[in-house]
Amino acid sequence: MIKAKDLTYEYIRVMETDHGTKEEKVSALKQVNMEIEQGDFIAVLGHNGSGKSTFAKQINALLQPTGGTLWVKDMDTKNDALVWDIRQTAGMVFQNPDNQLVATVVEEDIAFGPENMGVEPKEIRRRVDEALATVRMEEYATHTPSKLSGGQKQRIAIAGVLAMKPDCIVLDEPTAMLDPVGRREVMETIERLNKEEGITMILITHYMDEAVRADKVFVIDDGDLVMQGTPREIFSQVEELKKYGLDVPQVTEVAYLLRKEGIDLPADILTIEEMVGAVCQLKSTI
Amino acid sequence: MIRDITIGQYYPAESPIHRLDARVKIVVTFLYIVSLFIVNTIMGYVIVTALLGVVIHASKVPVKFMLRGLKSIIIIILFTAVINLFMTRGDHILWSWKFLTITTEGLYMAIKMCVRLVLLIVGSSLMTLTTTPIQLTDGIEYLLRPLKKIGVPAHEIAMMMTIALRFIPTLLDETDKIMKAQQARGADFDTGNMIQKAKSLIPILVPLFISAFRRAEELAMAMEARCYHGDENRTRMNVMRMRGRDYRAAVMTAVYLCVVVGLRIAAGHLTFMI
């Protein structure tokens, strides 16, 4: 579905110094190689400035590689003629819910994408209704977005992408500005769309409890794809994650500390249930 | 004060006026404004006011709501009245003191201008009160379309209006937050002279502008990500269609215009109507 070969992105940053301006070459992505299958749920982790947001924008062809190649459904993102097809295939949801809704009425906003694609009016109507139902916001169809909660706005943004019938949705820290209730709403929506509609989800986040729910985790640090694997494989490497400025779930860290004390616990504990289960297990083996 | 401005607000209701095509409403409003300048007799104003009353009644927008809109521009109306009252020269002097004189003509002119202004504002706010912002921008886009040939960016103008309407509440909200935050740092917006007051706005305006620019940048990117590329090959979910009632409204407006023009011509001959 999505494949990167030596994907590199460099840009020139102009810095103001005491001796006038200085130009500096920044490598936001350095020869990244990876592959994402249709229907995968991928979490991308990395601290701010690690290059994870640049990676997200590559998939949507908002940025184009300066070296290497990125294919979205076999379409080369460097090919300018394919830009609109790529953007339709890989939709994007951004961090700030306010800054991505265009229209003053919810359903008009959802229609924005298909309208740009030149879809027939009747078909747009059908898609808008369907997308609203999928994110469970039907009753808000004629409301104005500025009156909705953050979580609701993000669900509208997701619906706006859904109406474009994408194969893949890239979400760039969609929960960073939300409260716990909003985060839960959005995460449920993302998981449901992945499981039920088979849409490939690429979730950029720095919440570990969200990454734990993905099929696969990528860790990006300083433009390099430094770790990839299942959440279990990634989070069991507590020290390495801390080195990249990332968290691990509390229970994983407790298990890690106990293992250091010589207690025989599995290293890949991710959830509360697993921790409780492991302690029960420990009791029965003694 | 800001809350009293009804121009540009939408009043949701189910009425024949609400259901009219936005394009028809825009054109009718435009012709109505023209008609206000054709009319020059008392009889004419009585007719226009009566007709406007009928339309307001049909629109189900409460008269109180419409009049509230006038409150915010009362100063402009009074100013117009005073200017006309004192500046119009005439033969029948009613009152005079030093350089100030009021003539019958001036009095007549002041009343006429005020009536015109009130009718103009009430009439045009009736259009915005009965048309959603989206319909309005769609209507404007459609009507400006012929002007595209001479380089008027019709689609862009409409898109700008839509985005402005979308972000006004967001930015108002943000202004409130920034004001509170600066107040918490001891900023004072209420006391001091004009210059001090103007200066005290900087700590609000700078963050507001920076935030607005960031929003604009992010919004532009989000729009691009959703395949926005101008109006080329762009379709709309809601297609505007003229229906029976729209044609009927158009015909009625035509008749109304004929009456107004007729009155004006007749007024030239029949002086008793003045």
Next chain:
Amino acid sequence: MSIKINHLTHIYNPGTAFEKKALDDVSLEIPKGQFVGLIGHTGSGKSTLIQHLNGIISPTSGEILLDGENIHKDKAKLKEVRRRIGLAFQYPEYQLFEMTVYKDVAFGPTNMGLSPEEIHESVISALQTVGLSEEVYEKSPFELSGGQKRRVAIAGVLAMNPEVLILDEPTAGLDPRGRDEILQAIKELHEKRGITVILVSHSMEDVAKLVDRIIVMHRGKAAMEGTPREIFSHVEDLEKMGLAAPQVSYVFAELKKRSFDVPTDVYTIEEAKEALLKLIKQVKA
């Protein structure tokens, strides 16, 4: 300086269709020097409460006493109240406006009418307290990282030498590194200055690490209060209010349910490790 809140009620848009009771007869007392965590989901009334403390909004009924004096009694003193009770809003970087970090932090003390020497002293002291190094003083605040911007904004409030510092969601939207930076800065400033700190947050993990006392707001009322230990042992009550305890609190609540002999008031990673080690030793013996 102690804060006393007596029967505070606030109703937004009274008498209209949008009427909303945001605070409902809240009574609280916050002694000097305490580090308080204020938690509650969006709409629980916590934002309304902190805006009252700083005198930015006035109560519908009830009163706020600062060292025994009603803050709304004398309108002329309100500015002084705002200085004594510093409030840093959510996303404080949205209020930065000056050309340099130094000037931005000086905005508050300048408004207070201090002498240039006093301003300089307050600014430097505030910047040092939040752990910003000298090389950023002359930089534009807009060039800094997210975590640094937040520290500048907090220093801007701190420079007015408040006796109480209220921080509204200081870590919202930051990555783990930025979050740790800011929490460390807050912890240190509480220790160094010994002032009262009120931390408003959604994140139980953040709150658990720092505070002496937690106040839980729910539907306009102060629904629970106590030490983190007391609060986080009521996992189920918190869940009912749409809140969550730190992950380890759940583990111990569940172990207790399965009749393990464990404490239920565990909330930090260190404590969890110790308690589990003890449990395992017990079982072994």
